[in-house]
Amino acid sequence: MALQKLSHMDELISNRIKESFSKQGFMETLGAEIILIEKGKVIIQCPFHSKLSQQNDFFHAGVMTSIVDSACGYAAYTMMPNQSDVLTVEFKINFLKPANTNNIYAIGTVIQAGRKLVICDGIVTNEKQDKVFAKMTATLITINK
Amino acid sequence: MALQKLSHMDELISNRIKESFSKQGFMETLGAEIILIEKGKVIIQCPFHSKLSQQNDFFHAGVMTSIVDSACGYAAYTMMPNQSDVLTVEFKINFLKPANTNNIYAIGTVIQAGRKLVICDGIVTNEKQDKVFAKMTATLITINK
Amino acid sequence: MALQKLSHMDELISNRIKESFSKQGFMETLGAEIILIEKGKVIIQCPFHSKLSQQNDFFHAGVMTSIVDSACGYAAYTMMPNQSDVLTVEFKINFLKPANTNNIYAIGTVIQAGRKLVICDGIVTNEKQDKVFAKMTATLITINK
Amino acid sequence: MALQKLSHMDELISNRIKESFSKQGFMETLGAEIILIEKGKVIIQCPFHSKLSQQNDFFHAGVMTSIVDSACGYAAYTMMPNQSDVLTVEFKINFLKPANTNNIYAIGTVIQAGRKLVICDGIVTNEKQDKVFAKMTATLITINK
Numbered sequence: 001m002a003l004q005k006l007s008h009m010d011e012l013i014s015n016r017i018k019e020s021f022s023k024q025g026f027m028e029t030l031g032a033e034i035i036l037i038e039k040g041k042v043i044i045q046c047p048f049h050s051k052l053s054q055q056n057d058f059f060h061a062g063v064m065t066s067i068v069d070s071a072c073g074y075a076a077y078t079m080m081p082n083q084s085d086v087l088t089v090e091f092k093i094n095f096l097k098p099a100n101t102n103n104i105y106a107i108g109t110v111i112q113a114g115r116k117l118v119i120c121d122g123i124v125t126n127e128k129q130d131k132v133f134a135k136m137t138a139t140l141i142t143i144n145k
Numbered sequence: 146m147a148l149q150k151l152s153h154m155d156e157l158i159s160n161r162i163k164e165s166f167s168k169q170g171f172m173e174t175l176g177a178e179i180i181l182i183e184k185g186k187v188i189i190q191c192p193f194h195s196k197l198s199q200q201n202d203f204f205h206a207g208v209m210t211s212i213v214d215s216a217c218g219y220a221a222y223t224m225m226p227n228q229s230d231v232l233t234v235e236f237k238i239n240f241l242k243p244a245n246t247n248n249i250y251a252i253g254t255v256i257q258a259g260r261k262l263v264i265c266d267g268i269v270t271n272e273k274q275d276k277v278f279a280k281m282t283a284t285l286i287t288i289n290k
Numbered sequence: 291m292a293l294q295k296l297s298h299m300d301e302l303i304s305n306r307i308k309e310s311f312s313k314q315g316f317m318e319t320l321g322a323e324i325i326l327i328e329k330g331k332v333i334i335q336c337p338f339h340s341k342l343s344q345q346n347d348f349f350h351a352g353v354m355t356s357i358v359d360s361a362c363g364y365a366a367y368t369m370m371p372n373q374s375d376v377l378t379v380e381f382k383i384n385f386l387k388p389a390n391t392n393n394i395y396a397i398g399t400v401i402q403a404g405r406k407l408v409i410c411d412g413i414v415t416n417e418k419q420d421k422v423f424a425k426m427t428a429t430l431i432t433i434n435k
Numbered sequence: 436m437a438l439q440k441l442s443h444m445d446e447l448i449s450n451r452i453k454e455s456f457s458k459q460g461f462m463e464t465l466g467a468e469i470i471l472i473e474k475g476k477v478i479i480q481c482p483f484h485s486k487l488s489q490q491n492d493f494f495h496a497g498v499m500t501s502i503v504d505s506a507c508g509y510a511a512y513t514m515m516p517n518q519s520d521v522l523t524v525e526f527k528i529n530f531l532k533p534a535n536t537n538n539i540y541a542i543g544t545v546i547q548a549g550r551k552l553v554i555c556d557g558i559v560t561n562e563k564q565d566k567v568f569a570k571m572t573a574t575l576i577t578i579n580k
Contacts, residue, residue, distance in 0.1 A: 025198035026205035029174065053170040060171035061233055062211025069207055088206055089407060090429055092237035092382055092527040094554050094572060096547050111570070112531050116406060117379060117431065119529050119570075135546070135554075137529060137572055139380055139429060141407065234552060235574055237382040237527055239409050239427060241402050256425070257386050261551060262524060262576065264384050264425075280401070280409075282384060282427055284525055284574060286552065315488040316495035319464065343460040350461035351523055352504055356497025378496055382527035 010039075012082070017042070017074050024070070032067050034074070040110040042074040047103050059099035064106070064124045064134045068093070071108030072120035072138040079113040084142045086118070091138035093122075099133040101126045108138075117141055155184075157227070162187070162219050169215070177212050179219070185255040187219040192248050204244035209251070209269045209279045213238070216253030217265035217283040224258040229287045231263070236283035238267075244278040246271045253283075262286055300329075302372070307332070307364050314360070322357050324364070330400040332364040337393050349389035354396070354414045354424045358383070361398030362410035362428040369403040374432045376408070381428035383412075389423040391416045398428075407431055445474075447517070452477070452509050459505070467502050469509070475545040477509040482538050494534035499541070499559045499569045503528070506543030507555035507573040514548040519577045521553070526573035528557075534568040536561045543573075552576055 014037045021027055021034055027044075030052065036043035044067045046052070046059075054060040069088060076086045105125050112119040122136035159182045166172055166179055172189075175197065181188035189212045191197070191204075199205040214233055221231045250270050257264045267281035304327045311317055311324055317334075320342065326333035334357045336342070336349075344350040359378055366376045395415050402409045412426035449472045456462055456469055462479075465487065471478035479502045481487070481494075489495040504523060511521045540560050547554045557571035 020200045023198075023200040023202075024205065025195045025202075026207060029196040050170045051174040053168075055165045055168040057168075057170075060169065060211065062171060062207065062214055065210050065214070066205065066207025069210070088240055090237065090239040090380070090427075092235065092572060094235040094574065095233055096554060111567075119531065132546075135572065137380075137527060137570065139529065235525070235572075237427060239429065241409065256422075264386060277401075280427065282382060282425065282525075284384065310490045313488075313490040313492075314495065315485045315492075316497060319486040340460045341464040343458075345455045345458040347458075347460075350459065350501065352461060352497065352501025355500050355504070356495065359497055359500070378530055380527065380529040382525065384525040385523055 013078055017077055021074070026066065027070060030063060030066060032070070037074070037078065039078050040075060042071045042078065042108045044071045044106045045103055046106070048101070056098070059104055061095055061134070064099060064104060065093055067104070068106035068108065068122040068124050068134065068136050069138065071106040072122045072136065073108070073140060075108035075110050075120050076113070076118035076140040079110055079118060080142050083145050085145055086140050086142055089139040089141050091136050093134055093136040095134050097131055097133050099124065103127055104133065105129070158223055162222055166219070171211065172215060175208060175211060177215070182219070182223065184223050185220055187216045187223065187253045189216045189251045190248055191251070193246070201243070204249055206240055206279070209244060209249060210238055212249070213251035213253065213267040213269050213279065213281050214283065216251040217267045217281065218253070218285060220253035220255050220265050221258070221263035221285040224255055224263060225287050228290050230290050231285050231287055234284040234286050236281050238279055238281040240279050242276055242278050244269065248272055249278065250274070303368055307367055311364070316356065317360060320353060320356060322360070327364070327368065329368050330365060332361045332368065332398045334361045334396045335393055336396070338391070346388070349394055351385055351424070354389060354394060355383055357394070358396035358398065358412040358414050358424065358426050359428065361396040362412045362426065363398070363430060365398035365400050365410050366403070366408035366430040369400055369408060370432050373435050375435050376430050376432055379429040379431050381426050383424055383426040385424050387421055387423050389414065393417055394423065395419070448513055452512055456509070461501065462505060465498060465501060467505070472509070472513065474513050475510060477506045477513065477543045479506045479541045480538055481541070483536070491533070494539055496530055496569070499534060499539060500528055502539070503541035503543065503557040503559050503569065503571050504573065506541040507557045507571065508543070508575060510543035510545050510555050511548070511553035511575040514545055514553060515577050518580050520580050521575050521577055524574040524576050526571050528569055528571040530569050532566055532568050534559065538562055539568065540564070
């Protein structure tokens, strides 16, 4: 997966997402970065660091979960009117393989956007996208600010 | 919730859990600490820090998820024979309230321990345990080392 | 678990639930009956019949799931204003034990009721309530009619 | 979706699945039929009948859940050695649209088959496969008979 430039979709939404992301102290702690924003799809990259490890020195499940939850949240955000915010109601995640790799990529994709609820699929994969480390389904709700 | 001393249950299991926990770079990054280990139950505490925040400066959902996943994992671990390890197969988590508090406590409790699989309930709560911020059900598997 | 009389709570809500339940052809097909309606809690009973079996002649997982989903749905319904309807957004269920028993009881309990969303816990148990066959967490949404 | 003939894959597995399915009294009660068995994939069809309805006379969520759980279970079964059985550990299902259609089709697909655990995706769709009514992720375990 080559590092992709942000598309020229809605600059407004893209800027709001980048601004929101920059306010998340935790994403900075993880060293995570948004590398793609499209209508209905967001990709977040996170390089390995020993401060992100579990006991066997792979990516901690909590790190994978955190970035794919964010990717789903921002994917939902691309579908929403300007004055709305989005909250994760719940998600389920299956861990399929240990993430012993240098970089993980979380891909969040909207599969249904209703008036109040948005349902997203998320995966955590490697650069080549030939391994899926984890797989999420998330339910999000729009909040009028 | 007063900081509770580790019980005198199986010192061996307790020591193995503390050793495993100390190898998780990510738990140190979060500033998380185990404050209770009992047969079938583990509590992890995590103080707020801006590096753990989401965009509204509360605890990030990923932080809550990470510590309650660990609490469930170590709760499962207390049920296992010595030469086993434990992996999270999957979990589902509902986020019930924003975690605008100084400390969060993740309580993992075993609800069924089979030969291969262990099912745990997890909650993320405040010190008084009068608010539940998030609620998890997790499936874990034992691995013979 | 003795068959419990319906409580004298809100007769209106209770009647609306019984009317809705009676319109569900599938609940009649299962032979399921509501045996308790309280604010935030509903219990549904279902006797075993070979037409409800899986391949080993126990209750089919789908039967357990169907009645506990209904119990959660009607538990949510007890919390709602009169002109609302309720839909299941999603649920997760763990199957803990084979249900080799004469009657199963599904207990749905509201754990959080917000303006739009209601979160419920559900269990499927036996008459003595000393075995839990399955455990659900469900998210429901209110719809204004 | 034209009614598809059973493929000529492993006749042995296919026959074992059909035999197991025929023992499930509940599948007969639903009027469900297996219409495709392939390595890692099973499709079950279910025609609408008022005995399968919810209160608005669409397919009951419990019916959709029951057949897609079975489709996932038998999809897992196609991956297993002969002397094994398969049990559903847990699943999560999101309901995306009301199923107001004459026939529903549940498609279960294996996404990872390990030594003990199999993870499946399931969807419930219409004949043209242009609407997804529900979406499941399921975890199953193999049991040596």
